[in-house]
Amino acid sequence: MSPSGFSGPLVPAINIVVLGESGVGKSSIVDKFLFNAQWVRYDAVGTSPFGTESTSDRFNVEVDGQRYFLLFNDINATPIRLQQPGLVHSFQDKSLNVADGVLLLYDIGDIQTFDHIIQWGWEYVCACRTGHSKFGCILVGNKLDLVQGENKEKRQVPQSLAEEWASMVGVKSFEVDRFDREKLQDVMRDLVRSVKWAERRNKEDLEMMRDEEDTKPMTVSEESKQGGHRRNLSLLQKVRKAWPRLQSKSRTAS
Numbered sequence: 001m002s003p004s005g006f007s008g009p010l011v012p013a014i015n016i017v018v019l020g021e022s023g024v025g026k027s028s029i030v031d032k033f034l035f036n037a038q039w040v041r042y043d044a045v046g047t048s049p050f051g052t053e054s055t056s057d058r059f060n061v062e063v064d065g066q067r068y069f070l071l072f073n074d075i076n077a078t079p080i081r082l083q084q085p086g087l088v089h090s091f092q093d094k095s096l097n098v099a100d101g102v103l104l105l106y107d108i109g110d111i112q113t114f115d116h117i118i119q120w121g122w123e124y125v126c127a128c129r130t131g132h133s134k135f136g137c138i139l140v141g142n143k144l145d146l147v148q149g150e151n152k153e154k155r156q157v158p159q160s161l162a163e164e165w166a167s168m169v170g171v172k173s174f175e176v177d178r179f180d181r182e183k184l185q186d187v188m189r190d191l192v193r194s195v196k197w198a199e200r201r202n203k204e205d206l207e208m209m210r211d212e213e214d215t216k217p218m219t220v221s222e223e224s225k226q227g228g229h230r231r232n233l234s235l236l237q238k239v240r241k242a243w244p245r246l247q248s249k250s251r252t253a254s
Contacts, residue, residue, distance in 0.1 A: 020105030101136035136195030
């Protein structure tokens, strides 16, 4: 039986990667979502990406009338970004390559974690995607509970700044309280919706590519195969062009 209490036949599985810098609360929010508790030592690394032979990192959730089986893997971006000596990150690369959805996580009270995840983190995810297929993605600011009330001056990442970047790359932005499981569940449901949207678009792109190959096999085929790659490069260039402006805003806000 899964942590959610459901039993019975397996339902469609969705592989989710939670990517963020050290200390942003990756394992904490997954534990809260899975078990409604903090500091649970769930098995994020099983015998294959997403621990397919372990039951501790799985969760059944219903979204828009359909039940899905979520598998989680959290990845610490810091050692990969810093290219620490001796680090072999082929497992992380593979996990991101096959992930259906990616949750980009930052700490609302630490502007550097935001800067790193929207610049380096986003590009790392895109670089890991073989074929540059579309994937579900959301941007999440964690530790909202630590920047509210009399602690509001501790906020370093304005919500409007995160929303602006998310809108620019076509994803949704959220802020979560580490102890609000209901909000986390809503966020995960939105990630599932993003995954299903990406699946539909990938299917449409594949059908379009096949139609073009049928009509102009010698000229359109290669152009179609490169289409997704060019779109991804165009999006990355757009992000890079806007980066100085966003960075200036974040520095001013902090």
